[in-house]
Amino acid sequence: MAATRSAHTVWEGSLFKGSGVVTFDSSGVLAEQPVTWVARTEEANGRTSPEELIAAAHSSCFSMAFSNILDKAGNPPAKLTTSADVTFQPGEGITGIHITVEGSVPGMDEAAFVAAAEDAKVNCPVSQALKAVPITLSAKLV
Incomplete structure (x- = not known):
């Protein structure tokens, strides 16, 4: 049996100045997680990538x-x-x-x-x- 898992992200603003929130739809076991370009390329500072x-x-x-x-x-x-x-x-x-x-x-x-x-x-x-x-x-x- 195939299993499909889902997540979604809402992003606001430009790549370099904007930010987003990742939501884990399938399990809900993790709270929404913030994502930014800075967290991706520099220090995470409490945000994921x-x-x-x-x-x-x-x-x-x-x-x-x-x-x-x-x-x-x-x-x-x-x-x-x-x-x-x-x-x-x-x-x-x-x-x-x-x-x-x-x-x-x-x-x-x-x-x-x-x-x-x-x-x-x-x-x-x-x-x-x-x-x-x-x-x-x-x-x-x-």
Whole structure:
């Protein structure tokens, strides 16, 4: 069964002086979040950006995919901690994403862990959606 999730943004004003509010329609679990060009290109100062939202989506999707890959290989993880860093360059767009994952996986060696992480990096649905962007990975078994 396909699932569709929705959010919307109301933007007022010009790109550089305006501001917007992102609303998470499907779940409602997050309050409306303010967005501005300054938050996107300089300091966040309590506001989010498209890149932070992509980072959240990518880190959670990667964690789910990686967990599934490990489980299917007979090594369910005890814990995975994943971060995604999305780099935005004004005038160029999103220029890269770096995923960092540390995991505790009983019975697994470092090489197998890294190989499974690479598989998740390439095949998680968000990575698939972002194929136009270079995605790098650092994986560490702890």
